Amino acid sequence: MTIDFHSHILPCLDDGSASVEESVHLLDIMARNGTDLVIATPHFYCHEIDTKSFLSARQNSYEQLKPYLKPDHPKILLGAEVLYTSKLNHLDDLEKLCIEGTNYLLLEMPYLRLSNQIIDIVSQLVDCGRVKILVAHIERYLNFTDYSELEALMSLDVLGQLNSNSFLERKTKKRCFKLMNQGFVQVIGSDMHHEDRGVPVAKAYEVIAKKYGHDKVEQIKESGKRLLKDMETYEVIL
Numbered sequence: 363m364t365i366d367f368h369s370h371i372l373p374c375l376d377d378g379s380a381s382v383e384e385s386v387h388l389l390d391i392m393a394r395n396g397t398d399l400v401i402a403t404p405h406f407y408c409h410e411i412d413t414k415s416f417l418s419a420r421q422n423s424y425e426q427l428k429p430y431l432k433p434d435h436p437k438i439l440l441g442a443e444v445l446y447t448s449k450l451n452h453l454d455d456l457e458k459l460c461i462e463g464t465n466y467l468l469l470e471m472p473y474l475r476l477s478n479q480i481i482d483i484v485s486q487l488v489d490c491g492r493v494k495i496l497v498a499h500i501e502r503y504l505n506f507t508d509y510s511e512l513e514a515l516m517s518l519d520v521l522g523q524l525n526s527n528s529f530l531e532r533k534t535k536k537r538c539f540k541l542m543n544q545g546f547v548q549v550i551g552s553d554m555h556h557e558d559r560g561v562p563v564a565k566a567y568e569v570i571a572k573k574y575g576h577d578k579v580e581q582i583k584e585s586g587k588r589l590l591k592d593m594e595t596y597e598v599i600l
């Protein structure tokens with residue numbers, strides 16, 4: 363089963379799909395590339411909207427899309443890509459932003475150096491036990507922070523997600539494999555916003571299979587299934 367853990371396919375919610383037609387087009391692309399299940403993770407910025415309004419807008423968007431879904435489209439589960447803030451621990455209804463049916467929150471880190479203070483706050487969030495953390499596109503933060511700082515974040519009791527398009531460029535592919543080698547990566551997502559922004563997860567699987575064999579791809583798929591069952595995930599170590 364191919365699961366896409368990160369996408370912006372719901373219409374008119376964020377900087378992702380701008381219409382129902384575009385959402386259908388993105389789902390067509392995913393279907394053609396073998397995606398069975400996609401987590402819809404619209405951006406959630408707590409300085410812009412409260413949780414209740416976000417959940418209501420997300421549901422409305424999904425209801426608009428539903429009549430146009432096709433039988434071969436991937437099944438959709440609802441979630442959110444929640445931007446880090448120091449106040450996240452105290453946010454009402456944080457649990458409701460988790461990936462549907464799980465206790466996992468897709469957390470987007472700020473695009474700046476991951477200071478000790480930021481890492482401490484994520485650590486507190488982990489320790490308080492309200493939610494479990496899946497850190498979004500962990501390879502991207504290396505544009506802003508040192509490897510050792512990212513390593514400190516990922517050494518907390520958190521899981522990691524990589525973006526599939528990062529496997530298509532030499533520099534970012536190298537990063538992805540290094541992070542996988544360290545056991546920081548459990549799942550992959552397309553982070554698809556538009557046809558030209560994000561690629562289906564199968565594209566990453568092709569690159570991984572070519573270098574490390576199909577067993578490694580199966581291991582990642584299994585780790586995704588386990589996450590959705592809220593079970594302990596395997597560490598994907600190459």
Ligand SMILES: [Fe+2]
Binds near residue numbers: 368369370553
């Ligand atoms: Fe995203």
